[in-house]
Amino acid sequence: MPRPVHFEIHASEPERAITFYTTVFDWTFERSTEASYWLITTGEGPGIDGGMAQRQGPPPDPDASLNAFPLTVEVEDLDLLSREIEQAGGSVITTKSAIADVGWIVYCRDPEGNIFGMLETDPSAR
Secondary structure, three states: OOOOOOEEEEEOOHHHHHHHHHHHHOOEEEEOOOOOEEEEEOOOOOOOOEEEEEOOOOOOOOOOOOOOOOEEEEOOOHHHHHHHHHHOOOEEOOOOEEEOOOEEEEEEEOOOOOEEEEEEEOOOOO
């Protein structure tokens, strides 16, 4: 079965995006040998790492509805991280919703306009 093995963030201002993701999720970034590309390490254990590229073209429309193929990050405290998203210059764009028997999810937008999800595991979610 195909599974994601890499993700990529596109940024108009890469340094701003690096600051955001480092502040919120403690990810590390290393400039690649390719110009305008960074390798992203998200941590140890299960999960995937990714990359960040200089955006080619206009940024996403911030007024558009949720229309994306977002990466979802598993977090321990959704409410705390939602506040940290806002303090770091991002925004929470959906209300906290239950996924029955799985947990709680919100979708956010980073300062570059990219959409991503955050999931707090909670088997009692309804």
